[in-house]
Amino acid sequence: MHREPMQTIRELRPLTRATPKGWVKWAFWFLRGYIVIMLAIVVIGFARGTL
C-alpha cells in the first residue's frame, strides 16, 4: 500500500520568485489597468455621491 511520508514544516522547500512570461505578463498588465480604472471609478463615485 502506498504510504506518504510524514510531512513536517521543515521539509518545505524555499519558494522561488516566478518570472512572468507570455500570457502571465499580459495578465499582470490587465490587472494593473483594472485596478487603476476601478480606483478612478471609486473616486468619481464618491465625489459625485453616485456610489
Add this chain to the structure above:
Amino acid sequence: MVKDPFAMPLARALATDELIRARDRARVDGLRRQRSLWQRLLLLLVLVGPGILVMIADNDAGGVMTYAQTGSSFGIGFYLPFLVLLGPVAYVVQEMTVRLGAVTRRGHAEMIWGRYGAAWGAFSLFDLVVANFLTLITEFIGITLGMRVLGVPPVWSAVGGAVLVLTVLLGLRYYTWERVALTIAAGNLVFVPLALMAHPHWSSVVSAFATWHVPGGITPVFVYVLLANLGTTIAPWMLFFQQSSVVDKGLTRRDIRHGQVDTAVGSAAMVLVALAIVVLTGTLVYHHSGTSPVGVVQIMQTLGARLGRTGEDLFALGLVEAGVIAAIAITASTSWATGEAFGWPKSINLPPQVAWRFYVPGIVSVALAAATVLIPHAPLGFLNLTVQVVATIFMPAAMLFLLLLLNDREIMGEYANKPWQNVAAIGIVGFLVLMNGLYGLTVVFPHLL
C-alpha cells in the same frame, strides 16, 4: 546569553505544534487503513471542516442582510435560480484553495508574496486586512442589531461578541477551534425552519426556475443587488481563509478528495441557507415593500408582524450567529495572512504567549471593529459600502493570483488546474469584471440604465 526571551519557548511551542499535527495525522492514517463504512465515515468527519466553515461563514451578517434585502426587493423570481447557480461558482473557486493548500502547505498570502514578489504581496495583504476589518465591522453591526431585538444593549453584545471570538481564537488549538466553530455554524440553519414557517407558495418557487423573472427590469438597483449577491458569495477573505485553514489543519495531497467533499457540502449548505432567506423575505416582505431597498430592521419588524415574536426572534438569532461565525473566521484569516506574509510562526495550535505576533492583528481588528459600532453616529452605512467597494476591486485580483498559482506546474505538478477548471475560473473572473464594469458605468453615468 539568551538574546530573545521568546526564542526557547517559541522553539518548544513550534515542536509542540508539529507534534499535535503529527498526532492528528497518525489518527487520520489509522482511520484510512480501516475499510469499514463506519471508519470511512469517521475519517470524513475528521477531515471535513475548512470547506463547510468557509461557506457557512460566508453567509455572514452582511450576507444575511443582502439576501433578506434581495428577497424583500425582488421576490423570488430571479434571485432563487441565480443563487443556486452561485453554489457551483463558490465550489469551483474554493476547491482550488484546497488543492493549493494541500500541495504547497503554504497559505495564500505566503504564496503570492513568495512567488510574485513583495509589491503584489503587500497589495494583497493590505487589501485583505482592510477588507477584513471593514467586514468585521459589518459582523458587529449584525450582532448588535440582532441582540437589540433580543433585548440586549449594544455595549454588552459588542463586548460579549468580541470576548467570545477572541476566547475561541486564543484559548483553543486548531482542531478544537474548528469543531467549536462548526457547532456555532450549525446555527446558520435556523433560516430553513423560518422559511418553512412562512408557508411559501411552492408552485411559485418551482416556476421561478423556469421564468427567471426580473421585476421592474434591469435597473442600476438590480445590477447593484446582483453584484452584492455575487460579492457575498465569493469574497477575497474566503480564498485566504480556506487555504490557511487547510495548511493549519495539516491536510496533505491524500486528503484532497475529502477536502473537495467538504467544500461541496459547504457550498450546498450555503446555497440552502441563502435560498431559505430569499424565500422567507420574498414570501412575507416582498409585496409590502416594492422594489426599493428595505432596511434589515424594517424586515425584522415585518417578519414579527407576519410570523409573531418567535419569527422575529429567530431571525435576530440567525443574524447574531451569522455575525459571530464570520467574525471567528475572518479574525483567523487576518492573523494567518499577516503571519504568512511576514514569515512569523502561524498556527492556532501555538499558545498566545509565544506566538503573540500571530494573534495581534486578529485581536486588534476585533477590538477596533467592536468599538467602532459603539461610536455614536458612526457612518456605518458608508463603511458597509466601502467594504463592498474594496472587496469588489480586490476579488478579480485575488482570483487572478489563484489562477496563476493553480496553473504553475512548477509548484502544483499533477494537481494543476485541468482545462475545464480554467475555463470555469476564467468565466467567473470574466463575469466579475463585466459586472464590476457595468456597475462602474452606472456610477459614472447614472442614467445609463
